[in-house]
């Protein structure tokens with residue numbers, strides 16, 4: 001009986017072939033170095049977490065979680081993000097380390113996809129979390145670091161949109177009166193369905209002034225100048241959000257990254273743990289964000305150690321797509337030998353490796369078509385036939 005399924009992969013799972021692996025490795029190294037340069041320390045956490053702690057805190061839709069049972073019948077999840085596991089670590093094994101804490105990661109996360117649709121269900125995120133610091137300095141640091149890591153990775157043309165969840169929540173609550181009605185509008189923003197948002201607002205039983213405020217929100221996208229308009233629209237409780245953003249922009253200027261950033265008050269994220277500023281990075285090449293992050297000042301409470309915190313995650317697969325790297329990053333040398341010159345070949349390969357090159361040592365009788373095989377390498381060195389006297393001692 002044929003078993004075609006053994007060659008297939010579960011939905012959304014991908015293989016990484018050698019060229020892509022090399023590119024990933026290089027991009028990852030450059031970003032890690034930059035992140036370490038800002039004083040963040042890398043950590044690893046387990047792939048599996050408990051469903052009712054980290055799984056729920058991750059704020060990812062339940063149907064996107066991969067769930068399984070351990071031998072005691074407890075439900076586990078494949079971690080859908082790294083922010084919640086880090087909140088767990090900071091509240092448990094690192095509970096005696098005082099704030100602020102700067103941590104970083106480069107890890108695979110898992111989010112099940114309903115239909116194939118080309119979206120991976122496992123992907124790598126490079127990110128940071130700055131925990132225990134609620135200042136605008138911390139907000140600016142995290143955005144500036146994200147911009148810097150992307151630039152170092154070789155991405156030139158990108159923009160970061162910055163919004164504020166507190167601004168939206170306060171506005172919708174003031175105008176609509178309750179969380180359920182606010183929820184409806186937030187959903188439109190999350191789906192970036194501005195036409196749907198506008199027609200929904202037009203049908204609401206509201207004063208014309210309030211309707212206008214909700215519709216004007218859609219125009220609140222652009223450079224710092226729109227902060228003045230934002231003040232007009234903002235709810236009483238949302239003025240602080242505008243002031244925070246103003247301060248944020250003045251610090252981003254000091255970092256020299258203000259030209260990369262713009263305001264978008266309509267920005268609403270898929271992660272429900274955000275409480276303050278939120279941001280997403282885009283390039284022309286991709287129709288979706290390649291990185292995102294935000295402030296989550298309540299998540300740590302769920303793990304019993306309160307902290308204001310902010311972080312970002314960069315999707316390595318999307319970043320590489322945007323970089324469009326095609327060339328092999330690390331050229332290799334092939335040393336083809338016949339058995340009588342094997343030792344010379346081995347000595348030569350060692351020399352090359354000591355110089356940081358990568359060298360394949362290939363016995364000529366082990367390949368069928370030598371020309372085709374050696375054609376795959378940048379450089380080929382032959383040790384064929386009788387040894388040359390004096391060449392190898």
Ligand SMILES: N[C@@H](Cc1c[nH]c[nH+]1)C(=O)O
Pocket residue numbers: 081082083127128129271292293294295310311312313
């Ligand atoms: N964990 C978020 C990114 C993030 C890190 N820190 C804060 N936000 C995500 O996967 O989208």
